[in-house]
Amino acid sequence: MAVNYASKYASEIAKRFTANSFVKPNTSGKLDFTGVKTVRMYQLMTVPENNYKRSGSNRYGDPQDINDVVLEYTMERDKSFAGVVDKGDAKDQTIQNKAGQWLNQQIREQSTPNADKYYFRKVANFGHCAKVTEAPKKNTILDMFADAQVWFDNHLVPTDGRIAYIPASMFKLIVTSDAFFSLEKLGTKALTKGDMGELYGFRTIKVPDTYLPKNCYFLCVHKSATELPYKISESNMHKDAPGISGALIEGRYYYDAFVRGEKADAVYAACAQSAVIEDVEIGGSSGAVTLTCASAKLIKYTTDGSDPRFSANAMIATSGGSLNIESGTTVRAVGLAYAQWGNNNTDEGKFPGAVVEQTIA
Template sequence: MAINYASKYAQKIDEKFARESMTSAAVNNDYDFVGVKTVNVYSVPTAEMNDYSVSGTSRYGTPQEIENTVQEMTMTRDRSFTFTIDRGTYNDTQMSNAAGAALQRQIREVVVPEIDKYRFGKICEGAKTTVTGKVTKANAYDAFLTGATTLIENNVPLVGSCAFVSSDFYKNIKEDSSFIRNGDMSQEILIKGQVGTIDGIPLIVVPKSYFPENVEFIITNQAATTSPVKLSEYKIHDNPPGINGWLVEGRVYYDAFVLENKKSAIYVFKTAE
């Protein structure tokens, strides 16, 4: 007999994922995927402002037809894992605790890194601005400021924005004399992996293996990307055929979507190949 523990562990896993994931600060959960795999997002464009006329038949200006644009977001990542726990290792009472610990370890060491890497890939893929250049300790701070000012010019609020940087970029900016004179590496640590802030933007150092190839840093606002994660199944089979113990099976849905009208809130810097 198999028991599905997904509902039992779902809330704890959500909390643990938020703590362990490096990308939690880069994404939002503004859309409800509960019970569905597809959500449609409707964007309504705006109309231009006109000078009001005190005469004529079109005193407010010429009416413009505005049409909704629809972005369909369908979760495509349907992932699973399985492992066994031998009965000689645990008794029945210990098994319940072991199952919870095993799930947390699976989430921390396997699921979270996989989702973080996937999210970074989608964020870079959806960025409106991707710049290619070479970062050294002489220009790292300037390269970062260019990214930040690009977001400002795109009317992206810096509140809710964060920067993810490679270890190489972090080393270069720490050795940049301009940053040493003018930068701010405040140590108010609020986000997983955060090492400080640069001009008010949280700075998070990420292993290079998490980034797409040649990416040095990303500045993004949380409003730009939504990324649902659902633990749909976590089953424990007691003494299945061929196993004296427990067979554990899990299934996780996840995905990441950059909103079409928020792509300007992402800036990516890559090194030249």
Template sequence: MSAINYATAFSPKVAESFFKESLTDSATGKDYSFSGAKTVRVFTVDTVPLNNYSRTGANRYGEPVELGDTVQELVMGDDKSFAMTIDKGNQADQMNIKGAARAMKRETEQVVVPYIDKYRFDKWARGAGIVKGLSGAPTKANIVELIFDAGAEMDNRLVPAAGRTLFLPNTYYKLLALSDQFIGVDRLGEKALSKGVVGEVDGMTVKRVPDSYFPADVYFMVKWKGSTVDPVKLQDAKIHKDPPGLSGNLLEGRIYHDAFVIGAKADGIYVAAAASAVTAAPTVTVANNKAAIASATGGAVVRYTLDGSDPRYSDSAKVYSAAVDVHAGDRVRAYACTESGYASAVTDKTV
């Protein structure tokens, strides 16, 4: 049972904890709707390579190739709740400092919002399309260069420049803020500051994040807004006055939400992490119409596809256990991941 602290006539106030507004809401994706459904299947239509046009023959545009697609199934999974009571006797003895409405607001600001932010950061990091393993933590001397490297890598993968947010834990924000290349906050205005924006670098909006919000071994993250879908399907809060069995108030709340990285847009998330936490990419060896896949990281699970789809997100991906049959023209793609680490790059080999 939680301790009940009775108030004296000289202490009518509650010392409230500090809280932060959501740091992730402005960067969430809302391109897909989960209304009326727990599962959404996202179809990504493939492309075909260009051919040399022939001025003679039957198939002058090239041999027709059936247009395929990749299916990614997104299943809502995080369903959290809370419940608390405020007994009328305790309320009276504490000079009404535990008002139900204030208690509900306090729970939302200090517990629910931070939880959702931490959840999203973790899901985004573990589903990122670009994970860069760094041999050491960023320093004041190289942090700007590392951030520009992230932007260049995303540019090379054709990620739109508009809509990128750089999330920096406080430890590394300090290093960036001391750099001459950093653009200050003056021109962004107070409204932006209240949402965690502290400046701009390489065209990216910069948000500083409490160190405790970030996943382990992640130094910073760049996210393009449209790379994820982050549904909040149910956000419910109720205050019951004098319910059966209680003289006082019963407060209940529920948040049903999730966060998903869209496979076709996964390169819109760049994660800089400790090299020791990034799983080594698997090797693919083909001999006698068999493909053997191996990971250099102990305990890593390897998933693969043979249809050319990205095994990190495709419904056709399978867990590797033994050499698989392959045929000429098959495209073997595989990646590895550990339970606590971050996914490897995808190894791609055409038979």
């Protein structure tokens, strides 16, 4: 007989995952994957403003079509686990209690850390990668956070809801720096409780060094900009399965991490300059446009004004190859550090360049 833990304990499992995650409570949670693994959203594109003309026709300027861009999000991380709770006691209630305890521990020690680490890897690849020329030191780390604040301010990211994920080693540099400790109350609190509160307007969350990807020193996000949907697809307890004295517990869940395309500027990863690939160079002219980025594993581009990192209309280009694009078209392109995202990604520790654009002559 099998007890379906997915239906019986799904809400409790979700609570446990959220409670144990550094990330889940600080994400938007507004992408609705109910009953599906893929969600499509539509983003309207704005048009430039004109100077109003007091005479003649088209006083407001030439009307332009208002287009929308399709943003597609698909959960692709499909994971499973299996464990055995030995009978040890003939009471069914005891077996069920042990199975529940084991499932809770499995989520806390395996599922949750793996999802958090994946979140940091993926999010760092889909926001702004700031090039840091030298590894942070006690006398430079606070200036780097000030740069993150400037980026958020310049891109009109709301001040409420800003979050900074700081690895333990970076936290140490901050709290032992003279500039930080000179703020008497804040410095004393950090040393006694390991809590920095806010730093340059960011609510700080300390995470293990192994959570952030290699060559990423810290990650700043706005709560509304990222998602970490997580679903228990299947979790069953099989009593007295063949060859087992006790209960066989099998589980399957899927999840993914996303940066919301319309809010990508609200993600800031401080990365080693050597780990960030160069920006795409857009060259040529009408009918023979070239996109060049030798170190990129993949070049994506769009011709409808949308962000190639997120748009369902994005196309793939070969570095140096010729593209038949008409004059007057605005090309946006980005060089990515991976050939495809997912389990086949072998480029952890590398990050994409900036999205560049150019109107073709």
